[in-house]
Amino acid sequence: MVLVILAIVWAVVLGPSLLRRRAERRSTDSIGDFHRQLRILQRTGPTVVDPAHRLDPEPSMGIGPFRAPGARRMPSADRHVDPYFRPDACKRRRDVLAILMCVLVGSGLLGAIPSLRPLLYLTMAGAASLAAYVGLLVYLRNLAVERELKLRYLPEPARHESTVVIRRVAAR
Numbered sequence: 001m002v003l004v005i006l007a008i009v010w011a012v013v014l015g016p017s018l019l020r021r022r023a024e025r026r027s028t029d030s031i032g033d034f035h036r037q038l039r040i041l042q043r044t045g046p047t048v049v050d051p052a053h054r055l056d057p058e059p060s061m062g063i064g065p066f067r068a069p070g071a072r073r074m075p076s077a078d079r080h081v082d083p084y085f086r087p088d089a090c091k092r093r094r095d096v097l098a099i100l101m102c103v104l105v106g107s108g109l110l111g112a113i114p115s116l117r118p119l120l121y122l123t124m125a126g127a128a129s130l131a132a133y134v135g136l137l138v139y140l141r142n143l144a145v146e147r148e149l150k151l152r153y154l155p156e157p158a159r160h161e162s163t164v165v166i167r168r169v170a171a172r
Contacts, residue, residue: 002113009106084144093137100130 083089104126111119 002110002116005109005113009102009109013102082144082147084140096133097130097137100126100133104130 104123107119107122107126110116111123
């Protein structure tokens with residue numbers, strides 16, 4: 001019974017990543033391999049500046065507190081993104097939350113087995129850690145939203161492209 005539960009937990013944890021890797025390996029030509037490598041770089045690399053071209057047809061949208069899913073970014077807003085809303089920080093927070101949830105669920109399932117009752121202490125510690133982490137996330141999100149509302153940057157100077165520069169040259 002213990003081995004069946006462990007197999008289920010491992011399948012839930014490792015299954016999605018194994019399926020994604022297998023799907024990525026299916027292309028056998030060099031162009032497909034190149035596109036696969038570009039997708040991996042797009043997923044793992046920082047997105048501070050939007051590239052000129054991506055493989056997806058939609059331009060990538062930044063993550064921010066009040067941006068609608070299909071809204072375009074304003075050029076001046078790109079310079080001043082709160083650190084809380086950076087994509088790499090959001091991914092790290094998601095990963096930590098997923099790990100804490102897996103510890104809580106896994107140790108709870110295993111603690112239900114009579115011979116593994118001491119794992120219920122790990123379940124309680126995981127629940128306390130998860131509650132503290134969620135509370136910390138709520139606190140940090142409130143601080144970031146407050147900074148977003150209170151902090152205003154000066155506008156960029158207006159550029160007049162219709163301005164013509166006339167150069168006078170003395171006749172000889």
